[in-house]
Amino acid sequence: MTRLTTLGMAVLAAALLAVASPWSAPAQEATPTPGPDQDGIVHVVFETEKGSIYLAVDTKHAPLTAAGFLHNVDAGNYDEGTFFRTTRRGPASRITIIQADIAAAKRANAAPAFKIETTTMTLITHTTGTLSMPRGANPDSGRGGLSIMVGESHSLDANTETHALGYATFGHIEGGWDAIHAIHQSPAVARAAGGGRRGRGRGAAGATTSTLSATPTAIPTPPPNSLPAPDGLPYDASLNPPIEILKAYRVASGPK
Numbered sequence: 001m002t003r004l005t006t007l008g009m010a011v012l013a014a015a016l017l018a019v020a021s022p023w024s025a026p027a028q029e030a031t032p033t034p035g036p037d038q039d040g041i042v043h044v045v046f047e048t049e050k051g052s053i054y055l056a057v058d059t060k061h062a063p064l065t066a067a068g069f070l071h072n073v074d075a076g077n078y079d080e081g082t083f084f085r086t087t088r089r090g091p092a093s094r095i096t097i098i099q100a101d102i103a104a105a106k107r108a109n110a111a112p113a114f115k116i117e118t119t120t121m122t123l124i125t126h127t128t129g130t131l132s133m134p135r136g137a138n139p140d141s142g143r144g145g146l147s148i149m150v151g152e153s154h155s156l157d158a159n160t161e162t163h164a165l166g167y168a169t170f171g172h173i174e175g176g177w178d179a180i181h182a183i184h185q186s187p188a189v190a191r192a193a194g195g196g197r198r199g200r201g202r203g204a205a206g207a208t209t210s211t212l213s214a215t216p217t218a219i220p221t222p223p224p225n226s227l228p229a230p231d232g233l234p235y236d237a238s239l240n241p242p243i244e245i246l247k248a249y250r251v252a253s254g255p256k
Contacts, residue, residue: 047246051179062170068111077102082242093235096151102144110144118158124169126153131171175255188237
């Protein structure tokens with residue numbers, strides 16, 4: 001009898017322990033994903049080897065492009081991606097940018113291609129700090145890249161006179177210029193004139209991934225790498241090594 005009583009008390013004690021006491025820590029709820037603010041801006045952080053970059057993604061003026069970009073952020077596709085290209089404006093180049101791509105191993109999960117939103121539609125031109133979506137020859141082929149305007153690059157804008165569609169813009173930089181300039185000035189090697197659309201993603205060891213160039217269709221003469229840039233780097237160059245994106249994620253607000 002004593003043995004049964006002891007066993008019963010043990011079972012009761014275990015049952016009581018299984019019930020949450022009023023002093024137990026409350027169950028933590030999942031943190032909601034930050035959405036657009038009152039101006040339609042979604043704030044995103046890119047943590048890179050050179051520091052953090054703060055992006056303001058404009059869902060109001062560029063809803064399709066912003067949705068594709070945010071899909072890749074939320075899916076973790078930029079994590080372990082790289083900044084692979086740096087250009088500077090000069091006699092042999094018309095744009096000043098750094099360009100990134102999603103991780104090679106995650107390209108299959110990239111956002112579906114979407115119809116281009118031209119700068120005449122969004123009214124966001126390729127001024128310093130603008131975010132732009134690279135693409136291929138098909139204007140509706142933007143999926144997962146990112147170009148940051150380090151300087152004025154209006155040759156990427158749509159042109160109603162020549163009927164050039166240009167590239168889709170979808171926001172601006174709101175902080176992290178030290179990191180951007182560090183990436184722009186990192187060691188680089190000249191890209192092959194008219195080609196070299198490749199960046200190395202570290203998501204798959206030893207794998208390379210084709211990336212969509214933000215170079216204007218018409219290559220000026222002389223060729224892009226015939227003259228050195230003032231800082232000693234080629235005008236159009238591949239970062240060597242590429243600069244890794246450690247993590248990309250939404251935040252509730254921009255930098256303080």
